[in-house]
Amino acid sequence: xxxxxxxxxxxxxxxxxxxxxxxxxxxxxxxxxxxxxxxxxxxxxxxxxxxxxxxxxxxxxxxxxxxxxxxxxxxxxxxxxxxxxxxxxxxxxxxxxxxxxxxxxxxxxxxxxxxxxxxxxxxxxxxxxxxxxxxxxxxxxxxxxxxxxxxxxxxxxxxxxxxxxxxxxxxxxxxxxxxxxxxxxxxxxxxxxxxxxxxxxxxxxxxxxxxxxxxxxxxxxxxxxxxxxxxxxxxxxxxxxxxxxxxxxxxxxxxxxxxxxxxxxxxxxxxxxxxxxxxxxxxxxxxxxxxxxxxxxxxxxxxxxxxxxxxxxxxxxxxxxxxxxxxxxxxxxxxxxxxxxxxxxxxxxxxxxxxxxxxxxxxxxxxxxxxxxxxxxxxxxxxxxxxxxxxxxxxxxxxxxxxxxxxxxxxxxxxxxxxxxxxxxxxxxxxxxxxxxxxxxxxxxxxxxxxxxxxxxxxxxxxxxxxxxxxxxxxxxxxxxxxxxxxxxxxxxxxxxxxxxxxxxxxxxxxxxxxxxxxxxxxxxxxxxxxxxxxxxxxxxxxxxxxxxxxxxxxxxxxxxxxxxxxxxxxxxxxxxxxxxxxxxxxxxxxxxxxxxxx
Numbered sequence: 001x002x003x004x005x006x007x008x009x010x011x012x013x014x015x016x017x018x019x020x021x022x023x024x025x026x027x028x029x030x031x032x033x034x035x036x037x038x039x040x041x042x043x044x045x046x047x048x049x050x051x052x053x054x055x056x057x058x059x060x061x062x063x064x065x066x067x068x069x070x071x072x073x074x075x076x077x078x079x080x081x082x083x084x085x086x087x088x089x090x091x092x093x094x095x096x097x098x099x100x101x102x103x104x105x106x107x108x109x110x111x112x113x114x115x116x117x118x119x120x121x122x123x124x125x126x127x128x129x130x131x132x133x134x135x136x137x138x139x140x141x142x143x144x145x146x147x148x149x150x151x152x153x154x155x156x157x158x159x160x161x162x163x164x165x166x167x168x169x170x171x172x173x174x175x176x177x178x179x180x181x182x183x184x185x186x187x188x189x190x191x192x193x194x195x196x197x198x199x200x201x202x203x204x205x206x207x208x209x210x211x212x213x214x215x216x217x218x219x220x221x222x223x224x225x226x227x228x229x230x231x232x233x234x235x236x237x238x239x240x241x242x243x244x245x246x247x248x249x250x251x252x253x254x255x256x257x258x259x260x261x262x263x264x265x266x267x268x269x270x271x272x273x274x275x276x277x278x279x280x281x282x283x284x285x286x287x288x289x290x291x292x293x294x295x296x297x298x299x300x301x302x303x304x305x306x307x308x309x310x311x312x313x314x315x316x317x318x319x320x321x322x323x324x325x326x327x328x329x330x331x332x333x334x335x336x337x338x339x340x341x342x343x344x345x346x347x348x349x350x351x352x353x354x355x356x357x358x359x360x361x362x363x364x365x366x367x368x369x370x371x372x373x374x375x376x377x378x379x380x381x382x383x384x385x386x387x388x389x390x391x392x393x394x395x396x397x398x399x400x401x402x403x404x405x406x407x408x409x410x411x412x413x414x415x416x417x418x419x420x421x422x423x424x425x426x427x428x429x430x431x432x433x434x435x436x437x438x439x440x441x442x443x444x445x446x447x448x449x450x451x452x453x454x455x456x457x458x459x460x461x462x463x464x465x466x467x468x469x470x471x472x473x474x475x476x477x478x479x480x481x482x483x484x485x486x487x488x489x490x491x492x493x494x495x496x497x498x499x500x501x502x503x504x505x506x507x508x509x510x511x512x513x514x515x516x517x518x519x520x521x522x523x524x525x526x527x528x529x530x531x532x533x534x535x536x537x538x539x540x541x542x543x544x545x546x547x548x549x550x551x552x553x554x555x556x557x558x559x560x561x562x563x564x565x566x567x568x569x570x571x572x573x574x575x576x577x578x579x580x581x582x583x584x585x586x587x588x589x590x591x592x593x594x595x596x597x598x599x
Contacts, residue, residue, distance in 0.1 A: 011263030012196050018256035019205035022249055026208050029245060033075030036068035074237065078215075081238045085214030087137055091362055092123035092169055093354045095345075103344035107168060107191060110184060113271050116195035119168035124351060126311070126359035128173050128287040130190045132166035132197060134206060165194050172355040175341045176312040176348075177286045177319060178279065183341040185276040186283060189261075189268035196260040209253045215242035289319040294363060295515050296552035301377060301386045302364035304393070309376035310349070311356040312342070317379075318549040325550075363515045379547065387545035387553040388538070389599060394531035396598040399446050401468035405461065407454045409445060448536040448585075449592040451529060456578035466521030466573075469528055526573045530565055532596065533585070540591040557588055 043061040046052045097104045103122060111118035119132065168191065174183060196202055219239025223231040268276075293314050301308050308314065342348040353376065360366050366374050377385050455462055519527075534555045537543040546556040554561045568580035585592060 009263075011259050011261075011266055012199070013259075015196055015256045015259030015263060016199060016201050018252045018259060019199075019201040021252045022205040022208060022256065023201065025245065025248055025252070030075075033071055036064060036071045040065040040068040074241075077234060078238050078241045081218065082208075082211040082215045082242065085211050085218050087134075087210040087214045088217070089135065090125060090133055090169060091358060092125045093172070093351065093358055095122045095124055095351065099347065099351070100345045103341075106180070106184060106344060107187065110188060110191050110271065111194065114188065114192045114195070114267055116192055116267070117165045117198055119166055119191065119194060120164040121167045123167055123169050124172040124175070124355050125169050126172055126355050126362065128171045128283065128290050130168070130170050130174065130187060132190060132193050133169050134197070134203075134210070135167050136164055137210075166197055171286075172312050172351070173286050173290045173315045174283075175345070176316050176352070177289070178282055178341050179335055179338040180341050180344065181272070181275060181338075182279040182282055182335075185272035185279045188271045188276065189265045192264035192267040193260060195267065196263050202256065202260065205253070205256060209246070209249055212242045212246045212249065215239065216246060285319060285322070286315065289315050289322060292550050293318045294359065296550065297382075297547070298359070299364065299515055300390050300552055301382065302360050302366070304386055304390055305373045306375060306377040306386055307357060307360035307366065308379065308382065309353045309356050310379060311359055312352045314379060314549065316340075321549040382547045383545040387547065390553060391531040391534045391538075391545065392597065392599040394528045395446065395535045395596060397469065397472055398451065398465075398528040398532055399598070401465060401472055402450065402454065405464055405468055407450065409447075409450055446596045446598055447593055448532055448590070448596065451532055452572065452578050452581065452592060455529070455572050456576055462525065462573055462576065463521075466525040469524045470521040473524060522573060526566075526569050529573055530569045533565060533569065533581070533590070535596045535598075536585075536592065536594070537588055537590050539596055540594045541589040543588065562588070 040061070043052070043057070043064055047057065047061055095103070100122065107122065108118045121135075123133075168187070170187070174186065178186065197206075216239055219235040219242065221235075223229075223235060293311065297314065297318075298308050298311060342352075345351050356376075357368075357370075361368070370376055454465070534543070534545070537555060537557070538545065541557070543562075544556045546554040546561060548554040548561060548563075551563070554563070555565065556562070565584065568584045571577045571580045
């Protein structure tokens with residue numbers, strides 16, 4: 001314990017030293033702004049006492065006085081901008097004590113064991129991380145909260161900064177994947193950070209750095225109104241000063257945060273240290289499962305205008321599937337018999353839905369409330385509502401592009417049958433040719449054969465098709481409405497009607513954090529051809545759409561997932577070789593000449 005206490009004291013001392021360095025930078029900036037005024041006062045006093053005189057001293061006195069007034073006005077403008085700047089606030093789902101009394105009790109007991117102040121509130125974030133966040137700034141206090149209702153009569157009804165401990169932000173996947181003991185062990189070093197955060201010097205240094213960061217962000221925002229260019233000039237000046245100060249603070253601020261983290265880690269060693277080592281493995285596993293769930297499972301649904309309402313519950317299924325496939329993850333699923341941390345919530349389903357909607361808005365974009373074009377979907381409905389619709393929408397887009405580039409339709413099985421009957425009745429080769437011509441003449445029928453023959457034929461125009469699909473996708477995305485971070489989304493359980501946390505990010509269009517870079521034309525073409533193949537398999541071979549927790553939309557043949565479609569499709573798209581795909585289609589029993597049902 002003595003070693004732990006010594007390490008903690010060293011961490012706090014290092015953090016306080018860096019905090020004092022940051023405060024000295026603030027003091028030096030203040031002194032530099034006051035220096036011309038001090039020189040002007042000296043000259044004015046000396047002139048009043050008759051110690052200096054003459055035209056030269058009079059000119060110097062008035063020049064210095066004018067310079068001092070300009071510098072003081074500029075310094076006042078910068079100071080006001082830094083004080084009033086809205087610091088960055090992480091988008092989270094607020095979790096009231098009524099919605100999670102057991103979780104609040106766990107955190108408070110943990111703070112008591114660590115000997116630090118308890119966090120003032122708890123919030124959930126759709127990410128695999130946990131941290132403390134200072135939300136004492138007036139702009140970070142929702143109007144419905146008790147802290148936000150503390151008004152100052154002397155300030156004319158304006159909200160002031162409140163004195164409160166930081167807010168504990170917990171990654172929502174942790175609550176569903178981790179057990180209660182594991183969550184307590186993982187949160188111990190985070191909660192221990194409230195101790196150094198309460199130090200006056202460290203708190204003041206953090207406020208200073210956050211104010212500079214907020215001033216830089218405000219200066220970069222466009223100025224509204226008809227005189228935007230003129231109003232932007234003061235912002236440019238304030239932003240330049242704030243960036244200059246922020247660059248000088250960068251090293252000290254990073255070292256201060258490292259000292260705070262070191263002190264918190266040392267203090268947390270007294271609580272569940274052995275269990276924390278094992279729980280850290282679950283953190284990495286949860287991050288891998290969450291990333292896979294978002295990019296492979298949730299993203300296709302978001303693109304279809306549906307958002308899975310139980311993402312956190314899906315993490316458990318995804319990681320359980322991972323433990324079944326990966327020998328390195330064996331034994332992780334055996335923990336599921338213990339009490340999950342989501343039992344600490346009164347209504348886990350409501351919290352999961354709110355976190356899932358926030359994840360959809362952050363990583364893809366979308367309105368704050370459900371609607372006809374933006375509705376939740378359960379995991380049981382996912383294969384029919386998302387996978388099947390996705391395949392058929394992409395197949396329809398592929399066929400539209402084929403029509404646009406002038407690809408002739410392929411004869412259908414019905415057309416060829418009619419041609420043969422006509423030839424038999426007419427008894428001549430000419431009648432058969434005429435019947436075949438009539439069968440190929442009508443409007444193009446959606447068949448897989450048309451796509452395969454175009455890509456595999458001589459001089460196949462795969463590049464032209466890929467460019468057409470890319471243009472079609474770009475037009476659809478441009479036509480889609482851009483959603484701004486405004487409105488009132490469904491709050492967390494126990495906090496309905498709360499302010500939209502995305503309002504703090506300004507009027508920037510969503511998504512704030514896109515999951516994937518734009519797909520290339522070849523990738524889009526391969527996805528659309530695979531979708532066409534899956535539609536044909538469902539319509540002609542009795543296959544069914546399914547959901548794979550790690551890979552997203554899946555094609556099920558006789559109840560088993562067929563994961564070997566990607567390579568034959570790439571051979572067709574990139575090399576024009578239809579042999580592997582034809583073999584695959586024959587093994588499944590897909591009829592390429594049969595019409596495919598589209599959206």
